[in-house]
Amino acid sequence: MNEQPVNAQQAVAVRQIIWRDIFPWLILMRCFRLAIAPGPLMLATAAVAFTSLGWWESAFILPKVERERVRQPLLLTEAVATHPHSNMTQFPQHTFGTNLPLEGAATVPFKRLAEPALEIFSADTSFRHVVYYGIGFLISAAVWGFFGGVISRQALVQLGCDTTYDWLDAARFVAPRYLQYALAPLAPLFALCVMGLLVVPLGLLMRLEIGVFLAGLLWIFVIGLGLVAAWLIVGLFFGWPLMYGVIGSKRDGDALQAFSDSFSYVYGKPLHYLWYALVAIFLGGLGLLIVHLFATSAIEFGWWSASWGAGATRIALIRQQVTEVRLGANVEAPIMREGGVELVALVLSLVEVVERAAAYSYFFVASTAIFLLMRLAVDDKEMDEIQLEEDEEILETARKGMLSDETPAAQQPPPPGATVAFDTAAPPTPPPAVNTTEITTPPAESTPPPQIPPAEPPPSSDSADR
Numbered sequence: 001m002n003e004q005p006v007n008a009q010q011a012v013a014v015r016q017i018i019w020r021d022i023f024p025w026l027i028l029m030r031c032f033r034l035a036i037a038p039g040p041l042m043l044a045t046a047a048v049a050f051t052s053l054g055w056w057e058s059a060f061i062l063p064k065v066e067r068e069r070v071r072q073p074l075l076l077t078e079a080v081a082t083h084p085h086s087n088m089t090q091f092p093q094h095t096f097g098t099n100l101p102l103e104g105a106a107t108v109p110f111k112r113l114a115e116p117a118l119e120i121f122s123a124d125t126s127f128r129h130v131v132y133y134g135i136g137f138l139i140s141a142a143v144w145g146f147f148g149g150v151i152s153r154q155a156l157v158q159l160g161c162d163t164t165y166d167w168l169d170a171a172r173f174v175a176p177r178y179l180q181y182a183l184a185p186l187a188p189l190f191a192l193c194v195m196g197l198l199v200v201p202l203g204l205l206m207r208l209e210i211g212v213f214l215a216g217l218l219w220i221f222v223i224g225l226g227l228v229a230a231w232l233i234v235g236l237f238f239g240w241p242l243m244y245g246v247i248g249s250k251r252d253g254d255a256l257q258a259f260s261d262s263f264s265y266v267y268g269k270p271l272h273y274l275w276y277a278l279v280a281i282f283l284g285g286l287g288l289l290i291v292h293l294f295a296t297s298a299i300e301f302g303w304w305s306a307s308w309g310a311g312a313t314r315i316a317l318i319r320q321q322v323t324e325v326r327l328g329a330n331v332e333a334p335i336m337r338e339g340g341v342e343l344v345a346l347v348l349s350l351v352e353v354v355e356r357a358a359a360y361s362y363f364f365v366a367s368t369a370i371f372l373l374m375r376l377a378v379d380d381k382e383m384d385e386i387q388l389e390e391d392e393e394i395l396e397t398a399r400k401g402m403l404s405d406e407t408p409a410a411q412q413p414p415p416p417g418a419t420v421a422f423d424t425a426a427p428p429t430p431p432p433a434v435n436t437t438e439i440t441t442p443p444a445e446s447t448p449p450p451q452i453p454p455a456e457p458p459p460s461s462d463s464a465d466r
Helices: 022-037 038-059 104-120 127-160 168-185 186-205 208-246 256-266 270-310 312-327 335-378 389-403 461-465
Strands: none
Touching: 022 038, 022 127, 022 270, 022 335, 038 127, 038 208, 038 335, 104 127, 104 208, 104 335, 127 168, 127 208, 127 335, 168 186, 168 208, 168 256, 168 389, 186 208, 186 256, 186 335, 208 256, 256 270, 256 335, 270 312, 270 335, 270 461, 312 335
């Protein structure tokens, strides 16, 4: 066999470079465009409105209680305050996106969704506030369990398989798995609560002087339990955004598998996770800054245009009244002007909700992209390994074919109570069997051989002498 030597300096023409295979994290650059698409943005807007309504309703469960934070849906907006001596019926203003650093807007959804859980496990939180934050957190988990799951599922298919996928198809996929989406972040919290209850008897014992001494003897076990709790807290704090991607990528994904996989990604390669998160925060900050500029420009253009007709003084007065309405104050004005001011405040609040919804939509899309990258880095699974509806139909058809126990119609037993007629006639005589191994042929007619006349004897010697 002749082998030609390889020329090390032989030129190779590069036809195409697949940058996605070289730098997989480049899919993060596609997240913002997908997040502001009509489907995800509409879902996030509805989720923000429902969540704000839920928080506002939960505030009235514990009336006249001092609180550090309250959320309200005044004209579909969310208000967050830091006044410890204000009442729950007062709703101070919180302007989203204003005076935030570049990465601040991209991290707001993470802070808003994770902060109630942190407040619950804070030692300075009173029992009433624990109930308040607990109810609000359950409302957030219930609402975002569906809407966040739909956004995550749509991002999974479009980013991983690089194909179009409608949000209605994503909703049909999430609907039967809704409980798994909602319970995924709650399971570790339930485990933390159980572990905390184990220490409660020791705390009751510490009310006594001798109990403090006994608690000191057992405190080493408390520290050991605290290390397990710290492992759960850190893994849940950074891993819960990945749980939606785990459930959405599998055919039978559940909350337990989401907990296991998300923790393995967080603790498996934490530096990868940190790098992907920083890139996503930076890109999200740029995109949300553009959204904020568009929203602010649209609002200011409206006021500027109206001032040419109504006058700058009149518009300034109306604008001040709109701000007061959005703060929850009553405006002393004629009924027609008051109604118009409330309508303008409603429209501006809707713009603010859409602006905030863009941040939430980007958060879930970017979290899904980070899940795909972490699964590629830890489990070495390609990004397009995602369960699709077409695959489910093929598997279901194959399963029915393998497990089908249907019998032919002629062999099916008669139904109960049916009359069965028996044929008593003798069966027909079968034809005689034909032996195909021996085939006899009639003898061919024999023809007689031709008659040969006898040869004449040669003449004798005596006759020759004569």
